[in-house]
Amino acid sequence: MPKIVDHDQYRKELLSKCFDLFAQKGYSAITMRQIAEGLNVSTGTLYHYFPSKQVLFEQLLEDVCEQDILMAQAELEGIQTLQERLEILGKFLAKNEDYYIKWIYLQVDFCQHQDSKDMQDGIAFKRTVQRYEQAIHDTLGIQDPVIIWFIFSLVDGLMVERLMKNKAVSITEQFSLLSKMLTAYLEKKLSNQTSNG
Amino acid sequence: MPKIVDHDQYRKELLSKCFDLFAQKGYSAITMRQIAEGLNVSTGTLYHYFPSKQVLFEQLLEDVCEQDILMAQAELEGIQTLQERLEILGKFLAKNEDYYIKWIYLQVDFCQHQDSKDMQDGIAFKRTVQRYEQAIHDTLGIQDPVIIWFIFSLVDGLMVERLMKNKAVSITEQFSLLSKMLTAYLEKKLSNQTSNG
Amino acid sequence: MPKIVDHDQYRKELLSKCFDLFAQKGYSAITMRQIAEGLNVSTGTLYHYFPSKQVLFEQLLEDVCEQDILMAQAELEGIQTLQERLEILGKFLAKNEDYYIKWIYLQVDFCQHQDSKDMQDGIAFKRTVQRYEQAIHDTLGIQDPVIIWFIFSLVDGLMVERLMKNKAVSITEQFSLLSKMLTAYLEKKLSNQTSNG
Amino acid sequence: MPKIVDHDQYRKELLSKCFDLFAQKGYSAITMRQIAEGLNVSTGTLYHYFPSKQVLFEQLLEDVCEQDILMAQAELEGIQTLQERLEILGKFLAKNEDYYIKWIYLQVDFCQHQDSKDMQDGIAFKRTVQRYEQAIHDTLGIQDPVIIWFIFSLVDGLMVERLMKNKAVSITEQFSLLSKMLTAYLEKKLSNQTSNG
DNA sequence: AATGAATGAGCGTTCATTCAT
DNA sequence: TATGAATGAACGCTCATTCAT
Numbered sequence: 001m002p003k004i005v006d007h008d009q010y011r012k013e014l015l016s017k018c019f020d021l022f023a024q025k026g027y028s029a030i031t032m033r034q035i036a037e038g039l040n041v042s043t044g045t046l047y048h049y050f051p052s053k054q055v056l057f058e059q060l061l062e063d064v065c066e067q068d069i070l071m072a073q074a075e076l077e078g079i080q081t082l083q084e085r086l087e088i089l090g091k092f093l094a095k096n097e098d099y100y101i102k103w104i105y106l107q108v109d110f111c112q113h114q115d116s117k118d119m120q121d122g123i124a125f126k127r128t129v130q131r132y133e134q135a136i137h138d139t140l141g142i143q144d145p146v147i148i149w150f151i152f153s154l155v156d157g158l159m160v161e162r163l164m165k166n167k168a169v170s171i172t173e174q175f176s177l178l179s180k181m182l183t184a185y186l187e188k189k190l191s192n193q194t195s196n197g
Numbered sequence: 198m199p200k201i202v203d204h205d206q207y208r209k210e211l212l213s214k215c216f217d218l219f220a221q222k223g224y225s226a227i228t229m230r231q232i233a234e235g236l237n238v239s240t241g242t243l244y245h246y247f248p249s250k251q252v253l254f255e256q257l258l259e260d261v262c263e264q265d266i267l268m269a270q271a272e273l274e275g276i277q278t279l280q281e282r283l284e285i286l287g288k289f290l291a292k293n294e295d296y297y298i299k300w301i302y303l304q305v306d307f308c309q310h311q312d313s314k315d316m317q318d319g320i321a322f323k324r325t326v327q328r329y330e331q332a333i334h335d336t337l338g339i340q341d342p343v344i345i346w347f348i349f350s351l352v353d354g355l356m357v358e359r360l361m362k363n364k365a366v367s368i369t370e371q372f373s374l375l376s377k378m379l380t381a382y383l384e385k386k387l388s389n390q391t392s393n394g
Numbered sequence: 395m396p397k398i399v400d401h402d403q404y405r406k407e408l409l410s411k412c413f414d415l416f417a418q419k420g421y422s423a424i425t426m427r428q429i430a431e432g433l434n435v436s437t438g439t440l441y442h443y444f445p446s447k448q449v450l451f452e453q454l455l456e457d458v459c460e461q462d463i464l465m466a467q468a469e470l471e472g473i474q475t476l477q478e479r480l481e482i483l484g485k486f487l488a489k490n491e492d493y494y495i496k497w498i499y500l501q502v503d504f505c506q507h508q509d510s511k512d513m514q515d516g517i518a519f520k521r522t523v524q525r526y527e528q529a530i531h532d533t534l535g536i537q538d539p540v541i542i543w544f545i546f547s548l549v550d551g552l553m554v555e556r557l558m559k560n561k562a563v564s565i566t567e568q569f570s571l572l573s574k575m576l577t578a579y580l581e582k583k584l585s586n587q588t589s590n591g
Numbered sequence: 592m593p594k595i596v597d598h599d600q601y602r603k604e605l606l607s608k609c610f611d612l613f614a615q616k617g618y619s620a621i622t623m624r625q626i627a628e629g630l631n632v633s634t635g636t637l638y639h640y641f642p643s644k645q646v647l648f649e650q651l652l653e654d655v656c657e658q659d660i661l662m663a664q665a666e667l668e669g670i671q672t673l674q675e676r677l678e679i680l681g682k683f684l685a686k687n688e689d690y691y692i693k694w695i696y697l698q699v700d701f702c703q704h705q706d707s708k709d710m711q712d713g714i715a716f717k718r719t720v721q722r723y724e725q726a727i728h729d730t731l732g733i734q735d736p737v738i739i740w741f742i743f744s745l746v747d748g749l750m751v752e753r754l755m756k757n758k759a760v761s762i763t764e765q766f767s768l769l770s771k772m773l774t775a776y777l778e779k780k781l782s783n784q785t786s787n788g
Numbered sequence: 789a790a791t792g793a794a795t796g797a798g799c800g801t802t803c804a805t806t807c808a809t
Numbered sequence: 810t811a812t813g814a815a816t817g818a819a820c821g822c823t824c825a826t827t828c829a830t
Contacts (some may be wrong), residue, residue: 007814015230026309028225032800041802042816049814052798104357111361112223129363144372149358149366154347157354160301161346164308166326177343184381195292204789206795229825240826250825400811420703422619426804435595435811436807447804482742498751503701505755524759542770543752543760544745551748554695558702560720563740571717578775598793633795639824702793733815 011049014039015063018056023102027057027109061110064103065128069135074138083179085140090175095157097171101163104156147182154178212260215305218297224306228325258307261300262325270332280376282337285370287372290352294368298360301353338394344379351375405443408433413449417496421451421503455504458497459522467529468499477573479534484569487549491565498550514559543575548572602640607658609651613694618648618700652677652701655694656719659728667730674770676731680765684746688762692754695747738773745769 021030021038032053050056075092076085093100110125136148140195154174161169218227227252228312232245247253271369272289290297291322307322351371415424415432426447430440444450469486487494503520530542548568555563612621623644627637641647665675666683684691701716724727727739745765752760 007793010814024309024313026225026306028223029310029313033798044803044816045814047801066237080259106304106311107361108357109223112221112302113226113261116222116226132388133365145365146370149363150371150374153354153358153366153371154351156357157350157352160305160357161222161350164304164326166346168330168342169350173343174350177347178215181378181382184385185350185378188381188384228823230823241791241828245789245791288815343806412593418703419707420617421702423704423707424618425802427802428616438807438814439806439810460815499699499703501755502696502751503617506696508621510620511617520818523755526758539759542766543757544765544768545758547748547752547765548741548745549748550751551744551746554699554747554751555744558720560699560740562724562736563744567737568741568744570743575772576778578779579772581779582775601793622819624819634822635795635824636793643829 007049014041014046014049015060016058016067017105018060019064019102021095021187021195022057022060022109023105026112027053057110057113061106061130062124064106065124068103069128072132073135073139076095076135082140082142085176086179086182087172089140090172090178093158093175094171095160100159102156104159104163146153151178204246209260210228211238211243211246212253213264215257216261216299216303219257220302223302224250224310253306254310258303259321259325261303262321264298265331266325268329269329270336270392273292274336279337279339282378283372283379284336287369287375289374290355291368292361297352297356301356301360322338323372348375375382401443402446406441406457408443409454410453413500413531415452415459416503417499420499421447421507451504451507455500456522458500458519459518462497463522463525463529466526467533471533476534476536477511477577480569480573481566483534484566484572487552487569488565491553491556494553496551498553498557519578534570539542545572603642603654605632605637606647606651606654609647610655610693610697613648613700614696617696618644618704635663648701648704652697653715656715658686660693660719660722661722664726665732667726673731673733674774675768677770677773678763680731681763681769684749684766685762688750688753691746691750695750695754713735742769 017039018035021035022073024030025034032043032046034055036043039046045055050059072092132152133145133148136142136151140148140151142148142151157169158169158174162171214236215232218232221227222231229240229243232253233240236243243253247256269289310353329349330342330345333339333348337348339345339348354372355366355368357379359368411433412429415429418424419428426437426440429450430437433440440450445451466486467481506567517519526546527542529538530536530545534545536542536545551569552565556565592762608630609626615621616625623634623637627634630637636649640646641650663683667680695741723743724739727733727742731742733739733740733742749755749760749762749765753762
């Protein structure tokens with residue numbers, strides 16, 4: 001009988017522990033030895049569970065995508081008005097700022113290597129982006145894709161600013177402004193349609 | 198005396214040619230040999246002008262910051278209304294998308310290494326961010342720093358989306374929406390102040 | 395007691411299946427994992443039957459020696475004249491060319507490692523060489539050891555040529571020539587002795 | 592100005608020093624570190640002159656082939672009778688036994704890896720075999736290719752026996768026998784032709 | 789100023805082997 | 810008996826950097 005280890009479960013465990021390591025140093029700069037150390041295993045064991053650094057990174061990305069969307073959806077359940085929802089989203093992002101900054105690091109890193117290398121084309125990655133879009137559509141009740149991508153971009157941009165240690169940018173403050181601007185814009189649009197109709 | 202001028206001038210020339218190389222592969226992944234090849238010099242020559250890879254990278258960042266701000270300011274001279282200015286800014290960013298994507302790559306890379314290493318704290322980098330802020334203040338005529346950072350963040354976020362090959366996001370379209378939202382928001386605010394005052 | 399029989403029998407089975415694996419890749423290049431896979435067992439099981447790679451290899455050599463000599467002797471039973479026997483031997487070698495090429499690979503590999511390492515001195519190996527010599531003496535009816543070694547060397551050399559993909563060398567053709575040369579030589583020698591005596 | 596080193600010449604020098612190293616341990620067993628040590632250079636320098644272990648090995652083979660044939664030809668110049676020539680060849684081989692044993696090691700090793708890997712198909716290797724054949728034809732004055740290959744195979748086989756530490760086999764003795772057998776065979780053949788004609 | 793040869797620590801990865809189950 | 814997870818030294822190879830020319 002072999003050692004009793006749930007291979008796939010342990011694999012997932014290791015994977016999730018890699019998140020910080022890759023985010024802090026970047027794909028190229030982190031070494032498999034450092035990762036192994038960070039996971040408290042030997043390099044041999046690391047390679048027992050992942051065939052290469054590249055695959056480890058790709059699977060980490062997929063894994064984070066998967067978890068990410070579940071987390072975000074759970075947060076926005078049952079909230080009523082758009083203002084409230086945006087406020088809650090803003091607070092959520094501010095609370096998890098560190099996490100999302102790391103997430104940005106990973107994504108940018110991934111894209112950079114995807115550009116110049118032979119990584120599989122990040123199909124899971126793209127699928128998740130679509131599911132993010134759907135989640136915003138569903139939970140914020142916004143139809144217009146341009147607005148959805150506007151919010152998306154703003155979130156990414158805020159994280160980039162924070163990542164750059166720009167203390168002048170406050171996520172909640174910016175979300176508050178977004179809320180007001182969006183409200184003003186939608187109101188105006190509605191009144192225009194009414195007066196035109 | 199004339200020698201010095203040549204030396205520094207050649208140095209600048211080399212520096213600017215490094216932009217693409219660092220952006221495409223990232224600080225850790227690009228090698229000094231690859232850089233030297235890209236510049237059509239030997240590694241020895243490269244080290245003659247720059248004491249180390251790290252310093253080369255840091256000076257590249259400073260250099261790009263410097264040039265960047267001059268370019269952006271020149272573009273926005275003499276435009277009248279806020280709408281027009283935002284439209285022009287949007288078009289300018291769309292036109293130079295590739296450049297700004299690379300710029301994002303470099304900045305994120307820089308911050309990542311600054312976090313985990315012994316880089317000098319990027320004082321020039323921070324100074325430039327302040328000058329960007331000033332430029333937006335001056336050329337767009339916006340006072341409210343929250344709005345300025347909102348625009349800033351949006352620009353970064355748009356570039357991140359484009360960098361991720363998100364073809365659903367159009368920079369000009371998003372800027373057009375920004376313009377409308379901002380106008381609606383400012384109008385509403387103004388009318389509120391008027392009715393209140 | 396019956397257990398022991400099973401163990402040793404299974405051990406022999408595994409051993410014989412290793413022949414191709416070692417011959418195709420060589421001692422250093424083949425890995426214990428590849429061998430285990432080739433035998434359809436786990437590495438653990440492989441180590442249960444053999445204490446190390448080196449011992450496995452050495453025992454394989456002994457085993458092949460043992461079997462080899464039985465096979466060769468069986469083939470040459472009851473043949474009459476020297477010419478016939480050489481012809482049959484030639485055909486036999488040609489038919490089993492692939493096997494003997496692999497055998498050459500193993501022997502050369504073994505000697506190389508014996509030269510440079512701490513292998514036990516291949517006593518079984520040497521013993522078998524002696525028994526080969528005896529077999530040629532008995533079955534071909536040749537007394538002169540120089541001629542015996544001549545034939546021996548020729549066989550090895552033919553296999554080396556074939557191993558090097560030298561298609562110009564035909565084993566049966568060469569054996570036919572050997573037969574003629576040997577006959578002519580022995581006849582001449584006999585006639586010289588007769589005329590001298 | 593760069594360091595004054597004749598790159599290609601130094602490369603050849605290193606190459607020739609690799610002969611013993613590869614022969615003693617075999618392609619798979621010898622490490623690049625060991626080779627570098629044997630050559631008194633760093634691994635970095637080794638890789639400066641050879642792009643990979645495989646290429647190093649292949650080029651070594653080519654190089655040895657080239658030198659080998661020149662050496663052999665020089666030895667057999669100006670000798671008269673077949674007997675004399677065979678005797679000299681035998682002595683030459685006996686004298687250089689160690690060298691030719693190593694050569695056998697390399698060739699067998701090469702063929703084994705060629706079988707299982709992606710080595711370039713040893714075109715130079717094959718070319719040299721042809722030139723060996725031509726050399727025997729020219730210098731021994733033998734026309735019949737079957738006899739040429741017979742001698743060839745015998746030489747290989749003798750080296751294999753010696754490589755296996757078979758002290759019972761004497762190269763000069765075997766060559767003496769070859770000489771006698773060949774003479775007897777050719778005489779008989781001639782007399783048959785005469786009596787038939 | 790400019791070259792490219794030289795270095796050796798360190799990279800991603802593999803391996804024979806051990807051992808808990 | 811049989812498994813395969815675990816180890817860490819060692820592999821082929823690369824890298825930033827130095828230095829003789």
